[in-house]
Amino acid sequence: MVGNLLFVRFELSTGDASGHNMVTLASDRLMEHILSTVPGCRYGSISGNYCSDKKATAVNGILGRGKNVVTELLIPREVVTRRLHTSPEAIAELNVRKNLIGTITAGGLRSANAHYANMLLGFYLATGQDAANIVEGSQGITHAETRDGHLYFSCTLPNLIVGTVGNGKDLPFVAENLERLGCAEEREPGENARRLAVLCAATVLCGELSLMAAQTNPGELMAAHLTIERKTTR
Template identity: 75%
Template structure:
C-alpha cells in the first residue's frame, strides 16, 4: 500500500473583506484560496476592495444550519409506510433520545418523508456542532434504523442512504429544505464605486445577471442554480480550509440577485448549501497549514459548539460574493475576461 503524499496547490490570502451581519459583524478578514486558476485571486481581491469602500461592507446573514441523512425502509404497502411515518413524526423525543446515545453533538431538529410505492424514505435533519456532519449524521441514522425496525417490525431494512439527503448531487431538495449552512450575502454599491472600480454601471451588471444567470441558466436546464461561477470560489476556499471538496456540487447551486436601486447597485448571493466544518474531515491530523488557516480566520476560538463553523461558512460566502461581483462586472466589458486570463496565466 502506497503512503499518502501531499499535492501542493497554490494558495494566496486575499482581502481583507469587510463584513457585517448576525455572525461576523464589523470585521475585516483575509481569506485563503487554493487554486490553479490564478486569475481567481485578483478577481476576488477586486471584490474585497469594493467591500471596504461601502459602509458595513458585505452584509452576511446566516439563515439556517442543518445536516441531513436520508434512509429508506420497505413496508408491506403504502398505507403501512404512511402510518409509520405519522407515528415517527409524533415520536421525535424518542428519536432524539436514540441520537443522544450515539453522539454528543448531533441533535435531531426535523423529519421529512417521501413515498414510492411501498418504500418509505425518511430524511433526518440534525445540527452537528462545529463539524460539517457527514459522519455524525450517518452514525445517528445508523442507530436510528435498528430502533425503528424494532419498534415497527412490519418494516424491512432498505439502505442507510436513500439519496433523499441529497449528498453531493445536483438536486432541488437541498435548496428547498436546506443542507449545510444557508447564508445570504448582500451589498448596496454606490454608482460611482461601480463605475470607478468595476469599470461598469449598475444597469449593465443587473441586465447581465438577468440575461446570463437567470435566462441563460434556464435555457441550459439549470437546477436551482443561477450564478456565474460560485464553484470556483467554493472549491478554492474548501481546499484551503480542509473541507470535503465534493460538496461544491450542491454548494454551487445558488442564486445571484442584482438590481438597480435609486441609481445604485444592489447585489446579493444566496448560498443555501454551504457544507463546512472546523473539526473532523482530517482537520487536526497533521495538516498544519489547515490549522494555521483556521486560526487566522478566527475559527479556532473558544465558542459555543457550532459558532466556529458558522463563522467559517459566512467567510466562505463572502469570498463567493467578491468573486461573483467581480466576474459579472468584467463580463459587461468586451474582451476584459480573456485579457485578464492571458495576462495572468500565459505571462505568469
C-alpha cells in the same frame, strides 16, 4: 413514499463539524430503532439519495443542506464605475440575461449564478472541507438590482457544508488558515462553523461580482486570463 419504498431524511445539529460521519452514525442508530419498533419495515440502505449528498437536487434547495447563507452589498455607483469599470444597470441586466434566463435555458437545477464553484473549491481546500460538496454548494442564486442609482448585489447559498473540527482540520496549513480566519476561537458550539460559512459566502460574493463586472465589457474576461495565466515558459 414511492410504492413500497420509504425514503426518510433526518435533520440533525452537528455543532462545529460539517457532520457527514456524525449524521451517518446517528442515522444507523435511528434505523435500528425504526426497524425494531415499526412492524413491516425492512432495511434497504443507510442512504437512499434523498440526503442528497454531493448531488445537485431540488430537495436540497428546498430543505437546505448544511448552512444557508445570504450575503449582500450595496455598492455606490462611483465605486462600481471606478473600480469595476461598469455600471449598476449593466450588471443587473447581465444577471437577468445570463444567470437567470441563461441558466433556465440550459436546464439548470435551482441554480442561477456565474461561477460559485470556483470560489467554493479554493475555500474548501484551504479550510479542510470535503471538496466534493461543491456540487450542492454551488447551487445558489445571484441577485442584482439598482437602488437609487447604486448597485445592490447578493449571493444566496442554501447548501454550504463546512466545519471547523473533524477530519482534515488538524493538517498544519488548515489549522493555520482556520486560526487566521478567526474560526478556531473558544465560542459556543457551532459558532465557529457559522462564522466560517459566512466568510465562505463572502468569498463567493466577491468572485461573483468580479466576474459579472468583467463580463459586461467585451473581451475583458479573456484579456485577464491571457495576461495573468498564459505566460510563456522558457
